[in-house]
Amino acid sequence: MKTEDIDKNLQPITENGEHLSPILPEGIKNYLIDIDGTICDDIPNEEPERMVTAAVYPDALETLNRWYDEGHVIFFFTSRTEAHREITENWLKEHGLNTTVCLWANQEEVTITGLITTL
Numbered sequence: 373m374k375t376e377d378i379d380k381n382l383q384p385i386t387e388n389g390e391h392l393s394p395i396l397p398e399g400i401k402n403y404l405i406d407i408d409g410t411i412c413d414d415i416p417n418e419e420p421e422r423m424v425t426a427a428v429y430p431d432a433l434e435t436l437n438r439w440y441d442e443g444h445v446i447f448f449f450t451s452r453t454e455a456h457r458e459i460t461e462n463w464l465k466e467h468g469l470n471t472t473v474c475l476w477a478n479q480e481e482v483t484i485t486g487l488i489t490t491l
Contacts, residue, residue, distance in 0.1 A: 373400070373445045375472050400443050405436065407450040407460065411469070417452060423459045428467040440470035449475040 373381065382394035396402065408414045411432040415422045440446050448471050452460055457476060464471055 373440070373443050373472055378445060378472065396445065400445070401439075402445045402447065403436075403439060404447045404449050407448055407452065411436065411448075417456065420456055420459060423452070423456060423463060426463065428469065433467065433469060437468065437470050440472075445472045446470065447473050447475060452476065 381397055381400065383397060384394050385392040405411065408416075412426040412428050413422075415426055436446055448464070450460065454476055457474075461474065464474070
C-alpha cells in the first residue's frame with residue numbers, strides 16, 4: 373500500500389463510546405521488515421560500500437512485492453544510519469522492492485521519512 377493510501381484506508385473504532393486506535397481493513401496487514409540479514413546479506417554500518425552491491429534475496433523480493441501488490445503495508449526498519457539513507461533508498465528502487473515507509477534508527481532517534489522523533 374502506498375504511503376498516501378494508509379490514512380484513507382484506516383477505519384475508526386469505538387468501544388463503549390471511547391475511540392480506539394484505527395485499524396486497517398480486514399485482511400490487510402502491517403509488515404515491519406528488517407533489511408540487513410533479512411532481505412539481503414547482513415552488512416554492518418561500518419562497511420557501507422557493501423550496501424551498494426548487496427544481492428537481494430530472490431524469495432524476499434517476490435514475497436514482499438506480492439504483499440505490497442495485495443495492498444498490505446510494508447515498513448522497512450533498519451539500523452542503518454541517516455548517512456546511509458540515499459544508498460539504501462536507491463538500492464531498494466534498483467532492486468524493485470516496493471515499500472510504504474522506511475524507518476531509520478540510531479541510539480537516540482528514529483527517522484520516519486524525514487520526521488525525527490526523539491526516543
